[in-house]
Amino acid sequence: MGSFLITKRANGEFLFVLKAGNGQVILTSEWYTTKAACDNGIESVRKNSQDDARFDRLESKNGKPYFNLKATNGQTIGTSEMYESVAARENGIESVKKNAPDAEVKEDL
Template sequence: MTIKLRKSDAKEPFSFVFLNAEGKTIVKSENYAQKASAKNGIESVKKNCLEDSRYELKESSNGKPFFNIKSTNGQIVGTSALFDTEADRTAAIAELKVDSESAEIIEE
C-alpha cells in the first residue's frame, strides 16, 4: 500500500489517497488548506481504520457499495472508492487494516 500526498492548484490544495498494491484507490481525503492538516488526516485514517466501529458502510446512488472512515468525533476522515460488490468493499477494508500502518507516503 502507498499513500500519495497530493498538491493541486485548488484553493485548498492538499489531499491524499491510499492506494493498494495494484495502484487502485482504496481511500481518498477531502481537500486541506495546509500540508500539515493533510498529514494529520493520513494519521487519522491510519488510526481509525483499525476499528470496525469507525466504518460507515454506504451505498451510492447507483447502487455501488463504499465506506467512510470516521474519527472519534464523528468527522469523516476518508471516503473509499466505489466497489462493484460488497465483497470487494470488505476486501478493501481488510487490506486497509493490514497494510495502512506500514504504507509509504509519497509526496507529489
C-alpha cells in the same frame, strides 16, 4: 506494501490517497488547506483504520456499495471507490486495515 500519496492542487490545497501494494487507490481524503492538516489526516487514517466500528458501510444512490472511514469525532477522513458488490467493499475495508498502519508517505507536490 501500501503507500499514501499526497498531491497539491493549483489553489494550494492538499489531498492524499491510500494505495494498496498493487497501486490501486483504496481510500481518498478530503481536500485540506494546509499540508500539516493533510499529514494529520494520514495519521488519523493509520489510527482509525484498525477499528472496524470506524468504517461506515454505505450504498450510493445508484446502488453501489462504498465506505467512509471516520475519526473518533465522527468526521469523514477518507472515502472509498464505488464497488460492484458488498463483498468487494469488504475486501476494500480489509485492504485499508492491512495497508494503512505501515504505508510509506510519498509526495507529488
